[in-house]
Amino acid sequence: METRTITVPGGSLQADNSGTPGNPAAVLVHSGIAHAQMWSPLMRALDDEVFAVAYDCRCFGRSTTTLDGEFSDLADLGSVLDAYGLESAVLVGESRGARLAIDFALAHPERVGGLFLLAPDISGFDTPVTDDERPLFDAIEAAEDAWSVEELIAHEVRLFVDGPSREPEPVRAAVREAVAEMSRLNYAQQRDTPDFVKTEPAAGRLAELGCPVRVLVGDADTVGMRAMAQELERACPQASLVRVPDAAHALTLEHPETVERELRSWLRDMGGTGE
Template sequence: METRTLTVPGGTLHAVSSGAPAGPSAVLVHSGIAHGQMWHPLMEALSEEMFSVAYDCRCFGRSTTTLDGEFSDLADLGSVLDAYGLESTVLVAESRGARLAIDFALAHPERVDGLFLLAPDVSGFDSPVADEERPLLEAVGEAEEAWDTAEPADVPRTVEELIALEVRLFVDGPGREQAPERAAVREAVAEMLRLNYTQQKDTPDFTRPEPAADRLAKLDVPVRVLVGDADTLGMRATAEEIERAVPQASLVRVPDAAHALTLEREETVVRELRTWWRELRQLPQSGE
């Protein structure tokens, strides 16, 4: 894989690409509990079929920002496409990244050929909360506030407490025990969160586009959605809303999986993306 540092107004974006640049392309947008590294196994698995680019959003991973004012995640995503000479591309995105991808597709429909969305968030969607999930969600919110207001000496402790709760919510899910077989995924997410939090205190605000929830029907591209059946009620409801509202959307429910689908169910995500990618390009399926 090839690594590049892309210059954007008031910062830099860390990007990695894989596959043949002349081939069909996909840009991968990470979740809020990770950075671009979460995509590396998938990129390697599909390197013969697609040219893929994964990048760290500003204030995540190894990207940087020096801005005093607001920045635009959508403009940064557009800069990634421009840097690699992509007039249009498929967007593969998870969670917060899926929200960004949807917003970008609505703002720049001519640049998006399709959306492959994992555990998607949608800006402006009022997602429900199950009663049994409230204690954990409230604990995460309290931990975020404690970290955000902590004195410098208390930051290491508060960030580890926050990471532990986020891993519990997003990797294991609110209704599953912390099973030993997910230990490697928990540690991978924790490590990415530690790097993210080193640069997420006192960061500039990002511009908020018009909410997408009431405009999903305007998405005029093929959309495939994956959601884990052990994810939160809100995430499952969001995925179902996309399936209902978007004309060319289809939904795949992943059994015994929570929010970090790409890391927990790598083989499933690779298989589903490959199948959808072939459908999109009208290529023969395996065995045909």
């Protein structure tokens, strides 16, 4: 694994890469409850046939930013592709990272050979919340308003790692701690953040995604996340959906073998990434 710093306007992005540059390229965009470290096991597993790049988005992990002006997540993603000399690549994104990948593919379709989306969020989508889920979402909002970081992390881990319908069983203890540790690093720089450039919402535009799209969603994830996964399957011309049993939101950490198998198989079926 190699690490580099990518300079962007008003900040820097830390990126890791693995595999041989001549192999099909995939750029991995982390979820909002993690940073690029979440991808390390997957990158090691795939380095025999994929050139993989994972980076910390602005205000996450090891990346830096100033409080002056505003920044664009989509421009930052483009800077990552440019830094590695990639005209195009497959984008692999989980949750918030999936939202960025979708938005980037709509803005720059010529640079995206395919979308592999885990527990996907869709910008502008009217996300349903059930009565059973509402108390956890309200608790997260209250902790965020009070900036009670440890309480915020505890509620997010409960909702997204265990899932609203599952108890916090010991088998997921390592995943809960990994998410909590990454979240602490993220929240250390998120109390005050610069403005970001808003983009046109993807909801209602999904039919414009002409590239292959594979979606994975856990059957114990929130109703809203499962609804967005189904919407991608319905609306995208080349989309397919895989429902992962006994899985909540943190698919890459909870079921790494499933994610590796599905991504490897999907890439082989496509015959490359269009690098």
